[in-house]
Amino acid sequence: MAIESGGDPTSAPGLSTLGVHAGAEPGKPGDPVVPAIVQSATFFGGRRDDGLLYTRYGNNPLQLQVGRKVAALEGAEAAVVLGSGMGAIAATVLSLTEAGDHIVAARDLYGATRVLFEHELPRRGISTTFVDPEAPGAWRRALRKRTRMLYLEAPTNPTLRVPDPRTAAAAAQARGIPVVMDATFATPVNLRPLELGVDIVVHSATKYLGGHSDIIGGVVAGPASAIDAATEMMKLYGAAADPHMVWLLDRGLRTLDVRVRRHNANALAVARYLDGRREVRRVLYPGLQSHPDHARARELMPAGAGGMVSFVVRGGGGAADRFVDALRLVQVAPSLGGV
Ligand SMILES: Cc1ncc(COP(=O)(O)O)c(C=O)c1O
Secondary structure: OOOOOOOOOOOOOOHHHHHHHOOOOOOOOOOOOOOOOOOOOEOOOOOOOOOOOEHHHOOOHHHHHHHHHHHHHHOOOEEEEEOOHHHHHHHHHHHHOOOOOEEEEEOOOOHHHHHHHHHHHHHOOOEEEEEOOOOOOHHHHHOOOOEEEEEEEOOOOOOOOOOOHHHHHHHHHHHOOOEEEEOOOOHHHHOOHHHHOOOEEEEEOOOOOOOOOOOOOEEEEEOHHHHHHHHHHHHHHOOEOOHHHHHHHHHHHOOHHHHHHHHHHHHHHHHHHHHOOOOEEEEEOOOOOOOOOHHHHHHHOOOOOOOOOEEEEOOHHHHHHHHHHHOOOOOOOOOOOOO
């Protein structure tokens, strides 16, 4: 169930409140209202009993504070901020697998994730079976003795399919293995993966969480033990977040709730408009009745179906290029989720 903003002021804080306040200690007179960027690679101390503070370790004070905020937004025990979304995905996968292990993943995935699973992990002795998550029993049938995790994404990039994480969770629970979900396109405003049986959520914070197209970042949220393990991989493979990026991410999170709700409304309006045009062959937006996962999106994403709209222009690639060239405001660039 998505947490609505604007409810009973005496009830637990909603996402808009958590986006502003979560993770921070209450301020004392003289403290800055905005957290300081702790732009330091290292910290005094580090003798035997001091505990080593070093920004690559993810224990820079602002990294920790924003990690707590992300955990609160996801309803997770813990979270860690990393240097990119792919860093977050890779650190999570590396923390859960070793040579000889096996992964079951939904077939529709962000391109680089697919390349990681299909081409890179096999070089490390880790294999993946890709399944159609809509095929009955697909997750369960693909499980092997050495399967260590199930992985899916929703809504998927770019066809905006919304696979049901509960089906994956049912298969995984029977075997005691975790479900990992990339919820970048959903954000915690639109989808609550941990309430649907997912164990670990990853995001490219480059997108909606940062929200201004000015950072590259990633987050992982889940049980503290899983976050510790992903953090260990982050340390060893060097995927740590820069303090200035973390500060910009914190700033983005303060407006996440309002931004995503506006994205939802704008995207639905654009999708409806395109759906009525004869130049458009097909609109792919889970908020439209014509989308194959419309009913599921309504159930799992009650706040809205997100800010991404995909559509197919009649006339093939040439017509699509002409359409894009004729746009006056919208310009072509990779990435999404920024204002
Ligand atoms: C769904 C999804 N996951 C992960 C990523 C990777 O994120 P990053 O570019 O921050 O590494 C992207 C990037 O487009 C994405 O769309």
